[in-house]
Every structure is written in structure tokens, then in C-alpha cells.
Amino acid sequence: MDRDLLCLLYAGFLAAGGAIGFAKKGSLPSLLAGVGTGAIVGLSTLYAIPAQPTIVSVISGALTVAMGNRYRKGGKFFPPGAVAIASGAIFIGQALFISKYGWTRRG
Template sequence: MQKDSGPLMPLHYFGFGYAALVATGGIIGYAKAGSVPSLAAGLFFGGLAGLGAYQLSQDPRNVWVFLATSGTLAGIMGMRFYNSGKFMPAGLIAGASLLMVAKVGISLLSSPHP
């Protein structure tokens, strides 16, 4: 007899899409400019965002890895966008990161507390 594991949580599609965007940005930075730091940072932060999205899929209250990753990227890339004025890639990642922080923050504040 199969044991009931309870209701399955839906995948956090926005989170996984965000993680893919960050990792892809690092890969493109390496491919276009040969920037190893862009590749390393993109894969590192993309991996952390993917881990955070997976954790959100398992437990919607487990937001801390995803929130810290997107918040850090929002700050770093926001400063780069402010200093350079170039939308690509800093403005895009800063904007996406701010949207992720807002989405997770709103869902955290609106969820019932145990």
C-alpha cells in the first residue's frame, strides 16, 4: 500500500525562470567578453536562486535562500546599473531581482503564520 505524502507543492516556476536568467546572463557574459568573473557569479547566483526556488517548491515558508540571493543581486546589480546607466545586463537583472524580492516578500507577508 502506498503511503500518502500529503499534497504536492507546485513548482516555483518564476523562481526557476529567474535562476535560469541569472545563470544564462553569466554564460553570455563569458561568451561575449570572455569574462570569467561573470561566468562564475552567474553560475553561483543562478545555482543559489535555483536552490531557493526548489526550497520554495517544497515549503512556501522557506524563503530565506531565495530572498537573500535575489536581494543581494538587486543591490549589486542595482548599483552597477546606477553607475553605468546601461540596461543590459545590470538593469535587467536588478529589475528581475527586485520583482522576485517583491513577489516573495508579498507572499511571505500575506501567508498565514502557524
């Protein structure tokens, strides 16, 4: 599957998760974090920003750590465990891409 398509699906997953968190619990931080990170990932991918691999790897790495800690402390799989796993997978993919092509979009 194309790397850009995976990044766009990940962006949609983040944005939808934030919207669902807001709809279910009225959590404004969930809405802002989910839609904000999803928008950054999605826009950097859609507009082919040269630093897109770096942007996505920083966001996915940070979300892997943050949501992994929330899952470890709370024990609920959804949403923190699901976001941690998806973010970790995207982070690994971005790390492999960066190791092959460098920090900017060339591949």
C-alpha cells in the same frame, strides 16, 4: 503564474546571463556569479528546501542593490539594469510570500 515556476525562470535568467557574460567578454566573475546564484535559486526551488523563500529573497535583494548600483554608475541597461529589475520583482514577490506564510515554505 506559480511562484516556483517564476523562481526557476529567474534562476535560468541568472545562469544564462553569467554564461553570456563569459562567452562575450571572457568574464569569469560573471560566469561564477550568474551560474552560482542561478544554481542556488534553482536547486533550492527544485528540491523544495524549507528555507527557499529566505534564500531567494536574500539573493534577489542583494542582486537588486548590486546591479542597480552598476546600472546607476555605468548607464548601460543590459545586463545590470535588466538584472536589477528582474531581481527587484522577484524580491517583492518573495517579500509578499514571506509576509503571508513566514520565512519557510508552507504555502
